[in-house]
Structures are given as structure tokens and as C-alpha cells.
Amino acid sequence: MKAIICTKYGPPDVLQLKEVEKPAPKDNEVLIKIYATTVSSGDARMRGSTFPKGFWLPGRIALGLIKPKKSILGYELAGEIEAIGKDVKRFNEGDLVFGFTGASFGANAEYICLPEERVVVKPDNMTYEEAASVPFGALSSLFFLRDKGNIQSGQKVLIYGASGSLGTFAIQLAKHFGSEVTGVCSTTNLELVKSLGADKVIDYTNEDFTKYGKTYDIIFDTVGKTSFSRCKSSLKQKGFYLAAVAGLPQFVQMLWTSMIGSKKVIGGITPGRTEDLIFLKELIEAGKIKSVIDRHYPLEQIAEAHSYVEKGHKKGNVVITLEHNNKT
Incomplete structure (x- = not known):
């Protein structure tokens, strides 16, 4: 099968298209023929070893000290189940699915084997490209807003980086939970x-949201471009500053604010639970949330996709379509 291989950290041109052995499913796994995957900001950070401040060494230890432990990147995918292991109970061959690989990566390829709990039946009202764009941004936004921020109906929520993968889903989820939403993005x-x-x-190129005296129950920085010290005066008492891209300074603040003061800094790693993906699927099928896709690239042009994502100006998601994708 074709796969994009990353054997060393570096710029996008370290990525190479190669033929590798097609995997076979273990007893509890499904073999998925991938029709669409994505390049996320997480993929670009992993490839370039550009971890949040203070986490370069822990990141390298976790993901590969000299070179990536996982040579095939990619968190998200949508496709068709081609084979199942003997212990698989939830799926059959031919089922159309989408899912999230987590730290195992591996989605930038024609096929992947995943434990059955890592995938969910694809929403009927989404293409493969749209479905593949859901897990990274939507699961992360759900985790921060609902699980960490305890979002409530009637609250005022500000989303910084509102036009990215997390931001576009965060707006829709915050509205679903009944909040009044302010989005911050470029013109x-x-x-x-x-x-x-x-x-x-709010257009951040013309206005600074911290200068108007307005306060919010939740400020969700989806891109790591603000700081708690800058946003503190814009938080209500008992408000949450949610940091999707958290470095060592944010983790120190998390510890400090957990002990002192009513305004809290919260970070964390999205667990990627199956029940959350099912919850999102139900919202999608109900017409409550949708994917935003900026650009499509074929698998062979994934280095160009990484270069584009790395610039930090994508609108929603960047999708990779595979050659054998002959279905919608």
C-alpha cells in the first residue's frame, strides 16, 4: 500500500511517499480502506518537532528522541472496513466509518488497522472528506468546553482562533450548549x-478584545496565541481560561490557579473517547454541527499540505484524499 513516511524530524520535505506492507487486523481490530485523512496542526508539530514551550524534551521522549517512533503520521480518517478480526463485535465488512487514531497515528496511508473502539459509523449526511475532518477539532473542542470548562447555557464564551479546526467546531458546540459566543479571527x-x-x-488585526472591559465565563484559546495574564481581566470571577496549546508556563499557571484565585487556567490532552465521537455524530446527523474544509490535496502532495498548515492561516481543515476514493 501507499503511505507517507516520516523517518526524521524536519521541514515538510522530510515526508516521503512509499510502498509499505498492508497491515492485517488483530483479533480486536478492523482493517480500514482510507478514503480521506487530514493534516492538522498536531501533525505539523509532530513532523517538525515544534512542541509547546518547555515540552521539547518530554515530547521527544514520548514520540521519538532521534526520529519519530511512528513513521506514518495522521490522526483522522474516514473510510470503509475491508476486514475484521475474529473478536470484533460492532462492525462488519463494508461498514463506512470515521475515527481518530490518537498517539498511534498512521492515518496518512491507504489502509490502517485500529481497535474497533477507535471508530464509529460515518454520519449519513457527510462525505468522507467532511467526516475525516471531525475528530481532531471537534473532540478537542468538546473536551475543553464541556469537560474542562463546564460550559453552561447562558454563559458568555470567547473563542480565540475561531476560524481554525478547533475554533470552527468550538463555535458550533458552544452555541449548541446555549452560550453567547464571541469569535476572534482575522479580517x-x-x-x-x-x-x-x-x-x-472581533477582527484581531483591528481590535484587542481585552481593551473593552467586557468579561467572559470562558476564554478558549485554540491556537496558543494569547496568555492568561493578558486575558485575566477579561474573565469573570470563577471564569476559565482554556489553553488548547499548553506549554510549561501554562501548566505552572494551572497548578498555581488551582490553589489560588477564582479564575482558573485549564489545559489537558484530549482522550478521544468513543462515546464522545458518537455524541458528535448525533449532532452532525441532527444538523447541529458541520465540518469546514479549506483545501484538498492528494496523498502525493501532503508536503504542500503541511507547508500550508504550518503558516497558521487555514480555515477549518485541510483534507487529504486518496486515489482509491471513488465514493462520496
């Missing part, structure tokens, strides 16, 4: 963020 993305349901949109 070119104002209309997109409005169209997703934001009650107010």
Missing part, C-alpha cells in the same frame, strides 16, 4: 465565523 475569516453562529466577531 478574511469574519464572514465564515459569523456563518457558523457566532453572536459577535
Whole structure:
């Protein structure tokens, strides 16, 4: 099978298209023929070894000190089950699914084997490309807003980086939970963020949301471009500053604010639970949330996709389509 191989850390051109052995499912696994995958900011950080501040060494220890332990990157996928292990109970051959690989990566390839609990039946009202775009951004936003931020109906929520993968899902999820949502993005993305349901949109190139005296129950920085010290005065008492991209300074603040003061800094690693993916699927099928796709690339042009993602200006998601993708 074809796969994108990353044998060393570095710029996008370290990625190489190669023929590798097609995997076979273990007893509890399904073999998925992948029709669509993505390049996320997480993929770009992994490939370039650009971990959050203070986490370069722990990141290298976890993911590979000299070179990546997992040579095939990719967190998200959508496709068709081609074979199942003898202990698989939830799926049959031919089922259409989407899923999230977690730390095992491996989705930038024509086939992948995953434990059955890692995938869910694809929403009927989504293409493979749209479904593959869901797990990374939507699971992360759900984890931060609902599990960490305890989002409640009627709260005021500010999403910083509202036009990215996490941001576009965060807006829609915050609206689903009944919050009043302010999105912060660049000039070119104002209309997109409005169209997703934001009650107010702030152009960060022209306005500084911290200067107007408005306060929020939750400030969710999806891109790691603000700081708690800058946003503290814009948080209500008992408010949460959610840091999706948390380095060592944020973790120190998390510990400190957990002991002192009413305003809390919260970070964490998205667990990627099956029940959360099912919850998101139900919202999708109910028409409550949708994917935003910026660009499509074939597998052979994945280095270009990484270069684009690395610039930090993508709108929603960047999708990789595979040659054998002949279905919608």
C-alpha cells in the first residue's frame, strides 16, 4: 500500500511517499480502506518537532528522541472496513466509518488497522472528506468546553482562533450548549465565523478584545496565541481560561490557579473517547454541527499540505484524499 513516511524530524520535505506492507487486523481490530485523512496542526508539530514551550524534551521522549517512533503520521480518517478480526463485535465488512487514531497515528496511508473502539459509523449526511475532518477539532473542542470548562447555557464564551479546526467546531458546540459566543479571527475569516453562529466577531488585526472591559465565563484559546495574564481581566470571577496549546508556563499557571484565585487556567490532552465521537455524530446527523474544509490535496502532495498548515492561516481543515476514493 501507499503511505507517507516520516523517518526524521524536519521541514515538510522530510515526508516521503512509499510502498509499505498492508497491515492485517488483530483479533480486536478492523482493517480500514482510507478514503480521506487530514493534516492538522498536531501533525505539523509532530513532523517538525515544534512542541509547546518547555515540552521539547518530554515530547521527544514520548514520540521519538532521534526520529519519530511512528513513521506514518495522521490522526483522522474516514473510510470503509475491508476486514475484521475474529473478536470484533460492532462492525462488519463494508461498514463506512470515521475515527481518530490518537498517539498511534498512521492515518496518512491507504489502509490502517485500529481497535474497533477507535471508530464509529460515518454520519449519513457527510462525505468522507467532511467526516475525516471531525475528530481532531471537534473532540478537542468538546473536551475543553464541556469537560474542562463546564460550559453552561447562558454563559458568555470567547473563542480565540475561531476560524481554525478547533475554533470552527468550538463555535458550533458552544452555541449548541446555549452560550453567547464571541469569535476572534482575522479580517478574511469574519464572514465564515459569523456563518457558523457566532453572536459577535472581533477582527484581531483591528481590535484587542481585552481593551473593552467586557468579561467572559470562558476564554478558549485554540491556537496558543494569547496568555492568561493578558486575558485575566477579561474573565469573570470563577471564569476559565482554556489553553488548547499548553506549554510549561501554562501548566505552572494551572497548578498555581488551582490553589489560588477564582479564575482558573485549564489545559489537558484530549482522550478521544468513543462515546464522545458518537455524541458528535448525533449532532452532525441532527444538523447541529458541520465540518469546514479549506483545501484538498492528494496523498502525493501532503508536503504542500503541511507547508500550508504550518503558516497558521487555514480555515477549518485541510483534507487529504486518496486515489482509491471513488465514493462520496
